[in-house]
Amino acid sequence: MSAAVPTVPHSGTLGAGLVVRAWARRYLPPAVVALAGVVLWELLTAGPGRRVIPAPSAIVVAAIQDYGLLGRSAQATFTEAFGGLVIGTVGGVAVAFASARWVTARNVLLPVAIGSSAIPIIAVAPILNNWFGVLNPVSKMMMAALLVFFPVLINVTRGLVEVSPSALELMRSYASNEVHVLRKVRVPNMLPFFFTALKVATTLSFIGALVGEYFGGTSEVLGRVVLQSMSSGSFPLAWAGILLGAMGAIVGYVAVSFIERLAIPWHAAIRLDEA
Amino acid sequence: MTVDRTRRKRFLGIAAFLAAFAVVWEGVKWVAGDPWRLTGIGYEHHPPFRIIQFSDRHLPHLWDIAAAFVKPFQRNADYSLGRYLLDQALYTWQEAIIGFVAGAIIGIILASVFVHSGILERAFVPYVVASQTIPIVALAPLIVVSFGSGLTSVVIIATYLTFFPVTIAVMRGLRSPDPRAVELMRSFAASRWDIYRKVRLPASVPYLFSALKIAAAASVVGTIIGEGPGGVPHGLGRAILTFNQQYITGPEKLWATILVAASVGIAFFVLVRVAEVLTMRRRGIALP
Amino acid sequence: MSRETTGTAVTATSSPEQRSPKIAVDLRAVEMRFELPGGGTTVALQDIDLRIGAGEFVSIIGPSGCGKSTLLRIVGDLIRPTSGTVEVNGKGAHQARLDRDYGMVFQAPVLFDWRTVAANVRLPLEILGLDQRERERRVAEMLELVELSGFLNHYPYQLSGGMQQRVAIARALSLQPALLLMDEPFGALDEMTRERLNAEVLRIWRQTGTTVIFVTHSIPEAVFLSTRVAVMSPRPGRIIDVVEVDLPQPRNESTRESERYFELVTDVRESLRGRRQRASNERLKTEGPAG
Numbered sequence: 001m002s003a004a005v006p007t008v009p010h011s012g013t014l015g016a017g018l019v020v021r022a023w024a025r026r027y028l029p030p031a032v033v034a035l036a037g038v039v040l041w042e043l044l045t046a047g048p049g050r051r052v053i054p055a056p057s058a059i060v061v062a063a064i065q066d067y068g069l070l071g072r073s074a075q076a077t078f079t080e081a082f083g084g085l086v087i088g089t090v091g092g093v094a095v096a097f098a099s100a101r102w103v104t105a106r107n108v109l110l111p112v113a114i115g116s117s118a119i120p121i122i123a124v125a126p127i128l129n130n131w132f133g134v135l136n137p138v139s140k141m142m143m144a145a146l147l148v149f150f151p152v153l154i155n156v157t158r159g160l161v162e163v164s165p166s167a168l169e170l171m172r173s174y175a176s177n178e179v180h181v182l183r184k185v186r187v188p189n190m191l192p193f194f195f196t197a198l199k200v201a202t203t204l205s206f207i208g209a210l211v212g213e214y215f216g217g218t219s220e221v222l223g224r225v226v227l228q229s230m231s232s233g234s235f236p237l238a239w240a241g242i243l244l245g246a247m248g249a250i251v252g253y254v255a256v257s258f259i260e261r262l263a264i265p266w267h268a269a270i271r272l273d274e275a
Numbered sequence: 276m277t278v279d280r281t282r283r284k285r286f287l288g289i290a291a292f293l294a295a296f297a298v299v300w301e302g303v304k305w306v307a308g309d310p311w312r313l314t315g316i317g318y319e320h321h322p323p324f325r326i327i328q329f330s331d332r333h334l335p336h337l338w339d340i341a342a343a344f345v346k347p348f349q350r351n352a353d354y355s356l357g358r359y360l361l362d363q364a365l366y367t368w369q370e371a372i373i374g375f376v377a378g379a380i381i382g383i384i385l386a387s388v389f390v391h392s393g394i395l396e397r398a399f400v401p402y403v404v405a406s407q408t409i410p411i412v413a414l415a416p417l418i419v420v421s422f423g424s425g426l427t428s429v430v431i432i433a434t435y436l437t438f439f440p441v442t443i444a445v446m447r448g449l450r451s452p453d454p455r456a457v458e459l460m461r462s463f464a465a466s467r468w469d470i471y472r473k474v475r476l477p478a479s480v481p482y483l484f485s486a487l488k489i490a491a492a493a494s495v496v497g498t499i500i501g502e503g504p505g506g507v508p509h510g511l512g513r514a515i516l517t518f519n520q521q522y523i524t525g526p527e528k529l530w531a532t533i534l535v536a537a538s539v540g541i542a543f544f545v546l547v548r549v550a551e552v553l554t555m556r557r558r559g560i561a562l563p
Numbered sequence: 564m565s566r567e568t569t570g571t572a573v574t575a576t577s578s579p580e581q582r583s584p585k586i587a588v589d590l591r592a593v594e595m596r597f598e599l600p601g602g603g604t605t606v607a608l609q610d611i612d613l614r615i616g617a618g619e620f621v622s623i624i625g626p627s628g629c630g631k632s633t634l635l636r637i638v639g640d641l642i643r644p645t646s647g648t649v650e651v652n653g654k655g656a657h658q659a660r661l662d663r664d665y666g667m668v669f670q671a672p673v674l675f676d677w678r679t680v681a682a683n684v685r686l687p688l689e690i691l692g693l694d695q696r697e698r699e700r701r702v703a704e705m706l707e708l709v710e711l712s713g714f715l716n717h718y719p720y721q722l723s724g725g726m727q728q729r730v731a732i733a734r735a736l737s738l739q740p741a742l743l744l745m746d747e748p749f750g751a752l753d754e755m756t757r758e759r760l761n762a763e764v765l766r767i768w769r770q771t772g773t774t775v776i777f778v779t780h781s782i783p784e785a786v787f788l789s790t791r792v793a794v795m796s797p798r799p800g801r802i803i804d805v806v807e808v809d810l811p812q813p814r815n816e817s818t819r820e821s822e823r824y825f826e827l828v829t830d831v832r833e834s835l836r837g838r839r840q841r842a843s844n845e846r847l848k849t850e851g852p853a854g
Binding site for chain 2: 025026029032033034052108111117118119122123124127129130132199202203207210211214215216223226227235245
């Protein structure tokens with residue numbers, strides 16, 4: 001267990017300077033890099049003519065011009081990613097509980113799940129498009145779900161199973177049964193693992209949705225918008241689409257981090273301690 | 276358990292898994308697929324249920340897929356599907372490996388720089404971390420278009436996908452040595468470079484390898500996506516697109532391609548694992 | 564760094580619910596053998612005979628590996644002995660565990676990171692199925708007993724090691740057991756905290772009247788806390804001596820400076836070194852406290 005953290009009393013005016021300085025130290029360098037990066041990009045690519053890597057300003061202009069298409073496409077793609085995330089997570093958690101309960105199941109499923117991380121699962125995207133209909137968003141959801149399933153399964157199983165032996169001994173000293181142990185020890189223990197997996201899963205769900213779209217889909221999804229504008233030479237729009245997809249993934253990640261803070265506040269604090 | 280017995284156990288485990296996989300595959304077709312008509316041995320079977328995803332069109336029999344390997348890869352073609360896929364697989368493999376190695380080297384260098392320079396770390400590492408949340412793989416087609424549909428762009432994708440996890444892992448590894456070991460070195464008036472070479476770098480090796488295993492899979496995926504939707508005229512990605520178009524007439528070819536892609540991923544993983552074992556063995560660390 | 568509150572006098576408002584029989588723990592001919600991975604067996608405990616009366620404070624002391632922790636776990640029915648009988652409160656050890664007749668404190672606090680201090684203390688009461696009001700009442704009472712009432716809603720990571728152990732003690736006592744088993748609970752703490760917690764344990768013992776079995780490898784601690792000290796030999800562990808500690812109660816800092824204290828510490832030390840050979844073996848089988 002970590003030792004006590006002496007909490008710093010709330011800073012007065014003298015402390016305020018320290019806080020601001022710490023904040024600046026942490027956030028200023030990356031902010032400078034971001035700004036410099038965008039400016040440099042703009043300078044290198046601005047000017048007339050069609051470029052494969054357009055200027056940021058051109059991208060913004062294209063986004064505003066086609067905001068209707070982009071908006072609808074983004075909504076469609078985000079829905080696919082979210083749907084896949086939910087399906088994959090529910091499936092992963094369910095199977096994880098089963099594999100925590102039955103050792104034989106675990107010995108079969110866990111190596112499979114770990115082994116699957118070496119395989120480019122994404123390659124079955126065209127198969128899924130054929131199975132569920134290439135124009136059907138469900139095919140993309142299934143791709144996302146498949147990618148999400150395995151990390152969730154692995155992490156949740158680990159969280160349920162890797163409980164300290166002392167804690168189990170403590171529970172035995174209370175003559176508790178398996179249900180008690182599950183509810184009071186295994187499930188809370190598993191939550192940090194679950195959120196770690198969920199964060200990875202949000203990114204994977206977007207990969208699944210977008211790549212599924214690359215292999216075919218309706219014309220109003222981000223993946224198709226990107227490919228179609230690429231082939232017709234409107235690169236600013238293509239980049240706008242891709243950046244929108246990337247932003248969706250980041251927003252998802254931030255949302256999960258936020259929920260994690262609410263659900264397991266104690267864990268974030270411990271991690272800060274150990275940092 | 277001796278090493279031999281563990282190896283045999285693992286081999287049996289894999290064999291058992293493959294057998295189980297085949298049984299499940301054909302099993303679901305037996306229960307809910309299309310009617311079975313094996314004229315060769317005169318076997319007929321009508322499954323009690325019907326799930327369209329398990330039909331012969333969507334889930335071909337394993338033996339049909341196997342048979343497709345020896346048939347010509349398209350009408351009037353000279354060589355078999357197996358040969359064609361092998362060629363494409365080698366192409367993909369090449370791109371992935373070059374990108375992977377480049378990414379690993381860049382990652383190690385960047386990690387070393389960041390560990391020794393606080394300001395650079397604070398400026399750039401947030402982006403390294405943030406980039407892991409971005410579906411970079413989805414950027415692949417764009418990169419291919421930006422840099423031309425040749426070896427270069429796909430290699431760039433694989434490099435990009437590798438250096439992010441490697442940088443973060445190696446940074447952690449370089450910082451992992453016991454501070455007391457570092458203190459000891461400094462008491463010998465060792466320079467920062469000495470400490471880096473003799474203490475930090477060796478300590479980072481396990482972390483490097485765990486990142487490499489992730490990066491290996493990511494490289495293969497990035498390469499395939501770059502080839503396919505990115506429009507490169509070779510490689511397994513291209514093959515997937517081609518056979519996707521021919522799905523109606525021959526779904527087995529698409530499945531065959533996917534199996535080959537999976538094998539490439541596994542081969543890559545095994546390669547990294549072998550490298551890991553050899554490296555660790557030289558350091559005298561026994562691995563499970 | 565410590566934020567422990569200063570001690571305030573607290574009186575316990577409850578007493579052990581069960582009427583404990585005169586003999587709290589009865590061990591007869593207990594033996595424990597373990598199978599070795601390469602084959603063969605090793606004897607951890609041999610021929611253990613010990614009777615502990617209700618309300619006693621008995622320390623078990625011995626060198627590392629002598630099996631004292633194993634012995635404690637046998638009393639707690641966390642390990643089954645290979646042979647011999649164990650009776651706790653007049654029942655078999657297994658039944659005693661199912662009836663939750665004892666509380667246990669381990670060397671590590673084993674608190675749940677995700678529960679507040681209050682929730683941690685509440686844990687056994689939830690398993691027991693008490694209703695919420697009773698649970699809250701007992702939690703408040705126990706935290707008052709260990710003088711951590713102000714830390715109800717803190718998380719374990721916010722507490723020092725000594726405070727965490729006090730929470731663990733509060734949790735062990737929340738079931739109001741007749742018997743308290745403690746396995747080197749202060750081993751991981753520094754000397755000063757340890758001495759302070761020794762005084763706390765004695766205070767709690769006096770207030771609640773619980774029987775305590777305390778495993779330690781610190782001779783001063785054993786003598787300071789106990790009414791009797793059982794000395795064990797190295798593996799295979801046997802009880803080679805039992806030292807009566809006739810220091811007056813209540814014990815405090817001046818006790819640690821008394822001559823009798825030093826004599827007893829020396830006695831125990833000599834026993835551990837195997838130099839005090841008791842004339843007759845009858846001394847090993849005690850029938851309870853002298854008074």
